[in-house]
Amino acid sequence: MSDVIIEEGQAATPASEYKTGRKKADAITAVVLLAFAAYMIAESLSMPIQSQYGPGPGLFPLGLGMILAVLSIALFWDGVNPKVKDKPSKFQNKRGLLSSSLVVVGLVGYALLINWLGYLLTTFFLVLFLMGVVARDNLKTTFITALSVTILLFLIFNVGLGVHLPKGPLGF
Amino acid sequence: MDFLDKLLLGFSVALTWQNLLFCFIGCLLGTLIGVLPGVGPITGIALLIPVTFGMDPTTALITMCGVYYGAMYGGSTTSILLNVPGESSSVITCIDGYEMAKKGQAAKALGIAAIGSFIAGTFAIIMLNLVAEPLAEFAVTFGPPEYFGLTILALSLLTGLAGKSLKKGLIATIIGLFVALIGADTFTNTNRFTFGSMQLVDGVSLIGVVVGLYAISEVMENIEEPAKRIFFQARVKFKDMFPSKEEWKRTMPVIGRSTITGFLVGMLPGAGATMSSFIAYSLEKRISKNPEAYGAGAIEGVAAPETANNASTGGGLITMLTLGIPGGGSTAVMLGALMMHGLRPGPLLFENQPEFVWGFIASMYIGNVILLLLNMPLISLWVSLLRIPYNILMPGIIALSAIGVLATDNSITDVWVMIVFGVVGYMMKKLGFPQAPLAFGFIIGPLVEKSLRQALTMSRGDPGIFFTRPMSAVLLVLAIISLFSPVISKTWKNYRTNHLNANAISG
Numbered sequence: 001m002s003d004v005i006i007e008e009g010q011a012a013t014p015a016s017e018y019k020t021g022r023k024k025a026d027a028i029t030a031v032v033l034l035a036f037a038a039y040m041i042a043e044s045l046s047m048p049i050q051s052q053y054g055p056g057p058g059l060f061p062l063g064l065g066m067i068l069a070v071l072s073i074a075l076f077w078d079g080v081n082p083k084v085k086d087k088p089s090k091f092q093n094k095r096g097l098l099s100s101s102l103v104v105v106g107l108v109g110y111a112l113l114i115n116w117l118g119y120l121l122t123t124f125f126l127v128l129f130l131m132g133v134v135a136r137d138n139l140k141t142t143f144i145t146a147l148s149v150t151i152l153l154f155l156i157f158n159v160g161l162g163v164h165l166p167k168g169p170l171g172f
Numbered sequence: 173m174d175f176l177d178k179l180l181l182g183f184s185v186a187l188t189w190q191n192l193l194f195c196f197i198g199c200l201l202g203t204l205i206g207v208l209p210g211v212g213p214i215t216g217i218a219l220l221i222p223v224t225f226g227m228d229p230t231t232a233l234i235t236m237c238g239v240y241y242g243a244m245y246g247g248s249t250t251s252i253l254l255n256v257p258g259e260s261s262s263v264i265t266c267i268d269g270y271e272m273a274k275k276g277q278a279a280k281a282l283g284i285a286a287i288g289s290f291i292a293g294t295f296a297i298i299m300l301n302l303v304a305e306p307l308a309e310f311a312v313t314f315g316p317p318e319y320f321g322l323t324i325l326a327l328s329l330l331t332g333l334a335g336k337s338l339k340k341g342l343i344a345t346i347i348g349l350f351v352a353l354i355g356a357d358t359f360t361n362t363n364r365f366t367f368g369s370m371q372l373v374d375g376v377s378l379i380g381v382v383v384g385l386y387a388i389s390e391v392m393e394n395i396e397e398p399a400k401r402i403f404f405q406a407r408v409k410f411k412d413m414f415p416s417k418e419e420w421k422r423t424m425p426v427i428g429r430s431t432i433t434g435f436l437v438g439m440l441p442g443a444g445a446t447m448s449s450f451i452a453y454s455l456e457k458r459i460s461k462n463p464e465a466y467g468a469g470a471i472e473g474v475a476a477p478e479t480a481n482n483a484s485t486g487g488g489l490i491t492m493l494t495l496g497i498p499g500g501g502s503t504a505v506m507l508g509a510l511m512m513h514g515l516r517p518g519p520l521l522f523e524n525q526p527e528f529v530w531g532f533i534a535s536m537y538i539g540n541v542i543l544l545l546l547n548m549p550l551i552s553l554w555v556s557l558l559r560i561p562y563n564i565l566m567p568g569i570i571a572l573s574a575i576g577v578l579a580t581d582n583s584i585t586d587v588w589v590m591i592v593f594g595v596v597g598y599m600m601k602k603l604g605f606p607q608a609p610l611a612f613g614f615i616i617g618p619l620v621e622k623s624l625r626q627a628l629t630m631s632r633g634d635p636g637i638f639f640t641r642p643m644s645a646v647l648l649v650l651a652i653i654s655l656f657s658p659v660i661s662k663t664w665k666n667y668r669t670n671h672l673n674a675n676a677i678s679g
Contacts, residue, residue: 051360054625056360057362057364061365071339072343100598103391103392104591165575166582
C-alpha cells in the first residue's frame with residue numbers, strides 16, 4: 001500500500017489529412033452492398049421459399065436481401081444528395097493505411113505458413129514482421145519481443161492448456 | 173429452493189479453488205484490459221474464448237465475467253490520469269476525472285471511482301439474484317412468436333443506439349444476420365451461402381468473427397497513428413483516495429441514484445455501460461444544485477458515470493441469462509462463448525443448470541471484492557502498465573488472436589475467417605458503421621430465424637400470428653417505436669420549430 005508517483009498526461013490523436021470524402025465513400029459502399037444484396041436475393045430464390053410444413057430455407061435470407069437492397073439505395077442517395085453535407089474522411093493518411101494493410105499481410109502469411117513451419121516458428125516470424133516492418137522498432141527490441149511473445153504463448157497453449165497445434169519440420 | 177439455499181449452492185460452487193483462482197485471474201486481466209487504451213472489454217473476452225474453451229463452463233464464464241467487470245473498474249484509471257478512456261464506458265469520466273487530477277485530486281477521483289463501482293456492482297448482483305429467476309419463470313411461457321418479437325426488439329434497440337446513422341446500424345445488423353445463415357440449414361439441411369466450401373457447412377466460426385471484428389480491427393486502427401502521450405508529474409497517495417466526510421455526504425446520493433439508473437439502462441438490450449454512464453452523468457448534472465461544477469472537476473461527475481457503468485453490467489447479464497438475449501457487445505460475446513460450451517442461456521437454464529447459474533452469480537460477489545482490493549492498493553501497478561508502448565502490445569494481441577483462434581478447433585479456416593472479419597471490422601470503423609449490431613445479429617441470428625420459422629409453421633404461414641398474440645404484438649410494436657423514435661422525434665421537433673416560427677410571424 002505504498003504511495004506512488006505517477007505521471008499524468010494526455011493523448012493527442014492526429015486528425016485525418018482528408019477534409020472531405022465521407023459521402024463518396026458512402027456511395028461506393030452502397031454500390032458494393034447493393035451488389036451483395038442482389039447476390040443474397042438470387043441465392044435465396046434458388047432455395048425453396050416455402051416447404052411442406054412452413055417457411056423454407058430461402059425465406060429469411062430473401063427478406064434480409066430485400067431489406068439490404070432498400071437500405072443500400074438509401075445510403076447511395078445520401079452519398080450523392082447535394083443537400084447532405086460532406087464530412088472529413090476517417091482514413092488517417094496513406095502511411096496509416098499501409099501500416100494497417102501490412103498487419104493483414106502478416107496474418108495472411110501466418111495462415112499460409114503455419115502448416116509448413118509449425119506454430120512456434122510462424123508466431124516468432126509474425127511478431128518479428130509486425131515489430132520490424134509494421135512498427136519499425138529497433139532490431140534488439142524486435143528480437144526480444146518476438147522471442148518473449150512466442151515463449152509466453154507456448155507456455156499458455158502448450159504447457160498450460162495442453163492444446164495440440166501444428167508442428168513444423170524441426171518437430172516444434 | 174429459497175434465496176439463501178440458492179446463494180449457499182452458488183457459494184459452494186464459486187468457492188472451489190479453481191473458480192476462485194480464475195475469478196482472480198479474470199479480474200486481474202479485466203483491470204489490465206480496462207487500463208490499456210486500445211484494448212476493449214469485448215476484445216478481452218473474445219481473446220479469452222479459446223483459452224477458456226477446455227474449462228468447465230462455470231469456470232469459463234466466471235473468468236470472462238471477471239474481465240467484463242474488471243475492465244469497467246480499470247477503464248476509469250486512464251480516464252482520470254491521462255484523459256484517455258480505457259474503454260468507451262469511461263469516456264464521460266474523463267471530463268471531471270481529469271479536471272480533478274489537474275487540481276491534484278487524482279487519488280480521490282480514483283478512490284471514488286473504485287468505491288462507487290463496488291457499491292454499484294454489489295447492488296447489481298443482489299438484483300440479479302432477486303430478479304433473474306422470476307423473469308426466467310415468466311419467460312418460460314414464451315412461444316416462438318414471443319421470442320421472435322423479443323429478438324426483434326433487442327435488435328432494434330441495439331441498432332438504434334449503436335451508432336449515429338440508423339441506416340448504417342441496420343445494414344450492420346443485416347450483415348450479422350446473414351453471416352449467421354452461412355452453413356447447413358438446421359430445418360432442412362440445405363447448404364446456404366457456403367460458396368461451395370465444405371469448411372463452411374458447419375457455419376462460420378464465432379471466435380473467428382468476434383476476434384477479427386474486435387481484436388484485429390482494433391489493432392489495425394490503432395497502428396495507423398498511435399496516440400501520443402504527453403506526460404507530466406503528479407503524486408498519488410493511497411490515503412488520499414478516500415473522500416472527506418463532506419464529500420461522502422455529497423456523493424452517496426449520487427452513487428445511489430446512478431446505481432439504479434445504470435442497472436435499469438443496462439437491462440435494455442443494446443444500451444450497455446456507455447449509455448448508462450452518459451445518462452447517469454447528464455441526469456445528475458440536471459438535478460444538481462451546482463451544475464456549473466460539473467466539467468470543472470466535480471467529484472460527483474466521476475462518481476455518477478463510474479457507478480452507472482458497473483451497475484449496468486449486472487443489468488446486462490440478467491437478460492442474457494434469463495432470456496438468452498445479450499445486453500450489449502460484451503454479453504453477446506459471452507453468450508456466444510456459452511453456446512460453444514454447449515449451454516443455452518434462456519429461461520430453462522435456471523431449471524436445468526442451477527449449479528452453473530448460482531455459482532456464477534455467487535462468483536460475482538467475490539469478484540467485486542477482489543476488484544476493490546486490486547484497484548485501491550495496487551494503483552501503482554496499473555499506472556506503471558500505462559507505460560507499455562503500443563508497439564509491444566500490438567504484436568502480442570495479434571499473435572494471441574491468431575493462435576487462440578487456431579487453438580479452438582485446430583482449423584485454419586477459422587484463421588481466414590478472423591482475417592476477413594478483421595478487414596471488415598476495420599472498414600466498418602473507417603466508414604462509420606457500428607460493429608456491435610453485426611456481432612449481435614450474428615450471435616442471435618439463429619434464434620431470430622428459428623423463432624420466425626417455428627411461428628409461421630404454427631400459423632401455417634399466416635404472419636398475423638405475430639399480432640394476434642398480445643405479448644409478441646407488444647414487443648414488435650415496441651421494436652418499431654424504438655427503431656424509429658429518433659426519426660419521429662426529429663420530425664416532431666422540426667414541426668414544432670416551424671409551427672412556432674409561423675405563429676411568431678403571424679402574431
